[in-house]
Amino acid sequence: GENVEQHPSTLSVQEGDSAVIKCTYSDSASNYFPWYKQELGKRPQLIIDIRSNVGEKKDQRIAVTLNKTAKHFSLHITETQPEDSAVYFCAAGWNSGNTPLVFGKGTRLSVIA
Amino acid sequence: DGGITQSPKYLFRKEGQNVTLSCEQNLNHDAMYWYRQDPGQGLRLIYYSQIVNDFQKGDIAEGYSVSREKKESFPLTVTSAQKNPTAFYLCASKDSGYTDTQYFGPGTRLTVL
Numbered sequence: 001g002e003n004v005e006q007h008p009s010t011l012s013v014q015e016g017d018s019a020v021i022k023c024t025y026s027d028s029a030s031n032y033f034p035w036y037k038q039e040l041g042k043r044p045q046l047i048i049d050i051r052s053n054v055g056e057k058k059d060q061r062i063a064v065t066l067n068k069t070a071k072h073f074s075l076h077i078t079e080t081q082p083e084d085s086a087v088y089f090c091a092a093g094w095n096s097g098n099t100p101l102v103f104g105k106g107t108r109l110s111v112i113a
Numbered sequence: 114d115g116g117i118t119q120s121p122k123y124l125f126r127k128e129g130q131n132v133t134l135s136c137e138q139n140l141n142h143d144a145m146y147w148y149r150q151d152p153g154q155g156l157r158l159i160y161y162s163q164i165v166n167d168f169q170k171g172d173i174a175e176g177y178s179v180s181r182e183k184k185e186s187f188p189l190t191v192t193s194a195q196k197n198p199t200a201f202y203l204c205a206s207k208d209s210g211y212t213d214t215q216y217f218g219p220g221t222r223l224t225v226l
Contacts, residue, residue, distance in 0.1 A: 009153075034215070043203065043217040044156070089156065098144030098163040098209050100171065105155035 002027040004092050006104025013080050014112050021107045023090035024072040030092040033066060033073045034101070038087045047088075048075070080111045116140040117218035119204050124223045126191070126198070134189045134221045136204030142216075143209045145187035149173060150201040150220075159202075162187055191223065199225045 003026040013019050025033075034049035050057045050064045050073065057064050061080075066073040077084055087108050093101040117138045126132045138145065147159040158171030162181040176195025181187050187206075191198045204218040 006155075036217075043219050045217070046214060049214070098161075098207060100146055100158050100161050101215060103156040105153070 002030055002092055002102040004090060004102050004104045006090050006107060008107060009105065010108045010110070012110045012112060015080060015082060017080055019075075019077045019080055019084070019109055019111075021075045021088055021090070021109070022072060023074070023092075023104050024070075025092040025102075026071065027092070028068075028071065030094065032093050032101075033064070034091050035062075035064060035075050036089045036091070038089065038106075040086075044089060077109075080109075082111050082113050085109055085111045117204060117206055117216055119202075119218040119221050121221060122219065124221055126223065126225050128225060129193045131190055131192050132223065134191070134202055134204075134223070136187045136189065136218055138185055138187075138206045138216075138218075140206055140208070140216065141184070142206035143184070144207040145181070146205040146207070146215075147171075147177075147179065147187070147189045148203045148205065150203060156203065159189065198223055 006023045031052035035047050036044035037047045038044040048059050048062050048064050050066050061078050063076045087106045089106045090104040091101040120135045144163050146161040148156040157173050159177050160168055160171055160179040162168040165184050168179050168181050176192055178190045202221045205215050207215040
């Protein structure tokens with residue numbers, strides 16, 4: 001089955017700097033890669049996703065890149081702000097059907113003002 | 114996200130008691146999922162259901178049971194066989210179409226006294 005590894009587990013950056021979180025997956029059949037942000041005590045919320053027919057996707061200050069050959073994908077947050085502090089989860093799965101997503105263990109991002 | 118509700122928000126249980134966590138969605142999603150979240154452990158899949166009257170075990174199903182009698186409802190019972198049930202429980206549902214977006218409910222925090 002699919003296995004998703006996520007690094008680092010914790011990340012501290014100065015406000016205004018960039019943050020990068022990396023994930024690797026094992027199943028080459030996976031073709032859907034979402035990223036979720038979870039604030040303390042709240043539900044995870046989808047912030048961006050990418051499908052395997054695309055190499056990069058950007059939405060304002062966040063971007064995701066995908067390298068299918070190496071089976072890794074990354075989340076990039078630029079110009080970080082204190083409200084970006086949260087736990088971020090990557091996941092991998094199939095584009096269609098209802099097979100469960102497989103999640104990484106999360107990265108706790110702290111943005112220091 | 115407002116289309117998925119979980120109740121109660123907080124639940125306290127004495128050892129040896131079964132408790133049932135509620136999950137309801139009005140998004141007309143076929144697939145529903147239950148996750149358990151412990152600090153530093155990420156999101157672990159307990160059970161999932163791809164269609165009414167059908168469900169499958171996830172990675173940590175022991176000590177839990179579910180039912181899916183209606184499309185909009187997927188209750189989780191934590192039985193006395195679950196040795197360490199204190200955790201944050203998240204329900205999710207997914208659009209089985211191309212968008213494939215998975216939405217989470219607000220969660221139930223279960224504490225065993």
